[in-house]
Amino acid sequence: MDGRKDPVLILNSLRSLYGRGVYPGRADNMGAPLWEDDPFHVLITTVLSQRTRDENTRVSAESLFGAYADPASIAAAPLGEIERLIRKAGFPHQKAMAIKEISRIIAEKGKVPADIGFLLSLPMVGRKTANCVLAYAFGLPAICVDTHVHRIANLLGLVDTSRPEDTEEALKKIVPPELWRDINSLFVRHGQVICLPRNPRCGQCPIREQCDYGQSR
Ligand code: SF4
Structure with missing residues (x-):
């Protein structure tokens, strides 16, 4: 990870866009x-x-x-x-x-x-x-690394990993524990709305300045 990247700033930017997230199957747009x-x-x-x-x-x-x-x-x-x-x-x-x-x-x-x-x-x-x-x-500090988290953390350049388990360990070293539980919900939402797996919409992305892939396009 290069020095200009700030995982806290990245997560705060995503939180202002998406609010606090929810676990799979409980998305806000599906009602209670x-x-x-x-x-x-x-x-x-x-x-x-x-x-x-x-x-x-x-x-x-x-x-x-x-x-x-x-x-x-x-x-x-x-x-x-x-x-x-x-x-x-x-x-x-x-x-x-x-x-x-x-x-x-x-x-x-x-x-x-x-x-x-x-x-x-x-x-x-x-x-x-x-x-x-x-x-x-349980609201405990844990990082749930699914395909969105693994993919987006690597695109951003926060980690350089090929396996989700390594992404979890690498993120734990650079993100304060009180933010671990937010990573999944925010990156999943970002992966569904802007950082789409096949065609990321970098032009609309609020964290492009902090993203290796976004900067290279
Ligand atoms: S700049 Fe592009 S690749 Fe980077 S997080 Fe945003 S949408 Fe994804």
Whole structure:
């Protein structure tokens, strides 16, 4: 990262544009969701959000939680029924198996612990999902690195990494911990509105002055 870049300034500029963000499937422009904003529902919604768009996550989460609202009822639900309810999110068999097993484990445990080691032991929960739960459900300092965060942090020149795990570590070294939880929501929103994956709209971008890619165009 070169000396002229200020991650705090970048995040503040994005926050003035987008406000405070929300986790996948709970975007402001979709209205209030049906489910509670608690760790279990954030966890399941984040699993649903893997490899699909926010609209599909939202529809699937509403179908699932509309039929089965708590860990015990999802754990007891027939697998085929869960698959049917979440079909829009894609990979219904794989996601339904993971969601049913996660629900069984959480029902036994009584609650979702704010423990990254435990979260990483669950099916279909990698660092991105675990950090998303810690940041959005528990308000803890964690950086959820999805494709938008990884891509935009590299375009900006804040990091020079090829793997999301390395992006997480590199960002932790340059961003104050109190801002870690905002990175995902702000970069995701930026990636959806201006820094589009195929054709970033650098001409409209408020952080172009701080961006290596934007400066090179
Ligand atoms: S200047 Fe372009 S590449 Fe850089 S963050 Fe903005 S939109 Fe993305």
